[in-house]
Amino acid sequence: MNETVLYSADGGVITLTLNRPKVLNAINPDMAEGLGLALDRIESDNAARAVVIKGAGDGFMAGGDIKFFTGFTGQPPAERRIAFERFIRNVHPTIVRLRRLRQPVIAAVHGPCAGFGMSLMMACDLAVASAESMFTLAYIHLGVSPDGGSTFFLPRHVGAKQAMAIALLGERFDAPKALALGLVNEVVPAAVLADRVSALARRLAEGPAEAIAATKQLLSQSLDRTLDAQLQAEADAFARSTATGDFTEAVDAFVNKRAPRFGRN
Secondary structure, eight states, X not given: OOTTEEEEEETTEEEEEEOOGGGTTOXXXXXXXXXXXXXXXXXXXXXXXXXXXXXXXXXXXXSBOHHHHHTXXXXXXXXXXXXXXXXXHXXXXXXXXXHHOSSOEEXXXXXXXXXXXXXXXXHSSEEEEETTOEEEOOXXXXXXXXXXXXXXXXXXXXXXXXXXXXXXXOOOEEHHHHHHHTSOSEEEOGGGHHHHXXXXXXXXXXXXXXXXXXXXXXXXXXXXXXXXXXXXXXXXXXXXXXXXHHHHHXXXXXXXXXXXXXXXX
């Protein structure tokens, strides 16, 4: 781990805090490495049941670190292209690994959420935003095309025409619009963001882990499958779920009219 991404665990909930507050948590090679190391740790932690990603200071993430970018502007174009391609290819595995995590991932968004910050948020399974959050894809203003999977996630979230407008115009929009577009699940007052995300993460962490992991995988892969293939995947996942202790606990709890206690048998 490095100090650009802080890692904490509490009762099965893992919280990753993007920790470059002086630059609104803009991503640079150190943070890319920090995210990778954090995912290593989550993947090896059998007690991890849910993940929260949030930003330190005044924002979630303002995108790429422009100061880091300026270190390459004086290079010849061919060298500059190689340097940035290397950087992006080091960042992109984080998005893939985030999507493949068994645990559900919640983005807790406040303040600016721009560029790669939006990509990261969209890669999460759920997103809760504070009312003062602001969003922009922003890449077009730097004369570059988007990265971080945003061109994959955006049309799937908002539809083709809205995705084109968000990406090509690079306009800023507020939390209520993000909610209306389907980019976030909830908008809450800033004062209760942490509590709301904590409650949601705790609810997921106390749920049936195998069923949650299977549901996440099924939904993530559904758009790339035929109906027949998806039905088969559902049948396989359902059958696997019935072989878990959580299944027998849930059935017993239902029959006996009590709340289930998952993960305890």
